[in-house]
Amino acid sequence: MALKGVRVVELAGLAPAPFCGMVLRDFGASIIRVDKMGQPEMDRLARGKRSVSVNLKHKEGAQVVRRLCRGADVLLEPFRPGVMERLGLGPTPLTADNPGLVYARLSGYGQTGPAAGWAGHDINYLAMSGVLSSLAGPDRAPQPPVNILADFAGGGLTCAMGIMAALLERTRSGRGQVIDCSMTEGAAYVSSWLFKSRDLLPIWGEEPGCNWLDGGAFWYGCHRTADDRHMAVGALEPQFFARFADLLGLPDLEQFPIDSAESRRLVAAAFASRSQAEWTAVFAGQDACVTPVLTADEAAASAQAAARASFVPGPRGGAEPAPAPRMSRTPAVGGGDEPRRGQHTTELLLEAGYAAEEVRRLIEDGAVEQCESRSRL
Known part of the structure; x- marks a missing residue:
C-alpha cells in the first residue's frame, strides 16, 4: 500500500479530520485515534484505526499524546487555533521532539485572520468561501449540499492531499512542516472553476439558479417520473x-x-x-x-458498482464506498472494524515505551482510559 509504514496520530474530532484519517488509513497508513474520555462514540469514519482514550486536560494525559507524536510521522488535529498550544501540544514542542513530524492543522477558517477563532460548521465555511451564494435560485435561498463541500472536499480531502505532499517533500529535506488547512479556503479551492469561469457567457451571467449548470436549463x-422517482x-x-x-x-x-x-x-x-x-x-x-437518480443502496447494488467492486461491506451490515482512486501496484483497501473508544489504550502505550506499571498508574489517575476488559496487564 502506498502509505505503508506511515504512522499517524489523529486527535478525534468531527467529520473532516476523521475522514482525512480514514483516507490515509485506506492507502496504508497506521492510525492512532486519540479519543476524549467520556465522549459518545459517534465516529463513523474510524475503520481500521486503533483508539487510545486520553484526558487531554490532565497533565499526564497531554504528555501521553506528546510521547505518541515522538514516534509518529503525522499529527492531525481538528481544533480551533490556540487549543493545542494551551495543552502544551503546539507545533513548537512537538516538532522540537520530532523534527520530521508533519503537523496538520484542520480548522474552519485557518490559524490566522480575524475569523480564525470563530465557531462554525460546513454551512458557515461554505458561506464565507463565496461558494454558497452560487447554490441558490430565483425563489430559493442558498442551500448547501449537506456537509460535503467544506467538511469533506475542502477539509478532509484537501488536508490529506497536503499531508501526502508534505511527506513526499520530507523524503528530500528530511524535515516535517506545519500544514494550515482552512475548510473555508479548501471549499473555495475545490470550487475554483466557479471563480475562474465567471466571464464565460452564456454559461454564467444571470442570477444563481438561472444558468446552464445550476438548474436554470431544462436539459x-x-x-x-411516474413512480415519483x-x-x-x-x-x-x-x-x-x-x-x-x-x-x-x-x-x-x-x-x-x-x-x-x-x-x-x-x-x-x-x-x-x-x-x-x-x-x-x-x-x-x-x-x-x-x-x-439512485439511492445509496441502489448505487451499491448497481451493475457498474458490482463490476468494479466500488463498495465494500461496512461494519454495520450495509455497504460503504471503497477507496478512490484506484492504484495499479499499491491498491488501497477499504472496510474493516471500527474501534471502541479506548479499545487499544494499553497496547498503544506499551508500544510507545511505557512500562506496564506506568500504564496502570495512568489509568488509575484518570489520565487515560482502557475501555476493553481484555487488558494485557
Whole structure:
C-alpha cells in the first residue's frame, strides 16, 4: 500500500479530520485515534484505526499524546487555533521532539485572520468561501449540499492531499512542516472553476439558479417520473441534447432558450409518463447523458458498482464506498472494524515505551482510559 509504514496520530474530532484519517488509513497508513474520555462514540469514519482514550486536560494525559507524536510521522488535529498550544501540544514542542513530524492543522477558517477563532460548521465555511451564494435560485435561498463541500472536499480531502505532499517533500529535506488547512479556503479551492469561469457567457451571467449548470436549463437537472422517482439529465452538448430529445419522444424540441417554460413543461410531462425503470431502460448506453437518480443502496447494488467492486461491506451490515482512486501496484483497501473508544489504550502505550506499571498508574489517575476488559496487564 502506498502509505505503508506511515504512522499517524489523529486527535478525534468531527467529520473532516476523521475522514482525512480514514483516507490515509485506506492507502496504508497506521492510525492512532486519540479519543476524549467520556465522549459518545459517534465516529463513523474510524475503520481500521486503533483508539487510545486520553484526558487531554490532565497533565499526564497531554504528555501521553506528546510521547505518541515522538514516534509518529503525522499529527492531525481538528481544533480551533490556540487549543493545542494551551495543552502544551503546539507545533513548537512537538516538532522540537520530532523534527520530521508533519503537523496538520484542520480548522474552519485557518490559524490566522480575524475569523480564525470563530465557531462554525460546513454551512458557515461554505458561506464565507463565496461558494454558497452560487447554490441558490430565483425563489430559493442558498442551500448547501449537506456537509460535503467544506467538511469533506475542502477539509478532509484537501488536508490529506497536503499531508501526502508534505511527506513526499520530507523524503528530500528530511524535515516535517506545519500544514494550515482552512475548510473555508479548501471549499473555495475545490470550487475554483466557479471563480475562474465567471466571464464565460452564456454559461454564467444571470442570477444563481438561472444558468446552464445550476438548474436554470431544462436539459440540466432532475425530472420526476411516474413512480415519483427522478431521472438526472445532463444533455449539455448539442449531440447529446439531440439524442435526449429523440429518446424522450420530442424530436422537435429546441435546446434554446434554456429557460423555456413550454420546453420544461413538455420534458416534465414526458418523464412523468413512465416509471424510472422504464426510462432507465430507454436511456441506458445511449449518448444522451440521462441516468436514474439512485439511492445509496441502489448505487451499491448497481451493475457498474458490482463490476468494479466500488463498495465494500461496512461494519454495520450495509455497504460503504471503497477507496478512490484506484492504484495499479499499491491498491488501497477499504472496510474493516471500527474501534471502541479506548479499545487499544494499553497496547498503544506499551508500544510507545511505557512500562506496564506506568500504564496502570495512568489509568488509575484518570489520565487515560482502557475501555476493553481484555487488558494485557
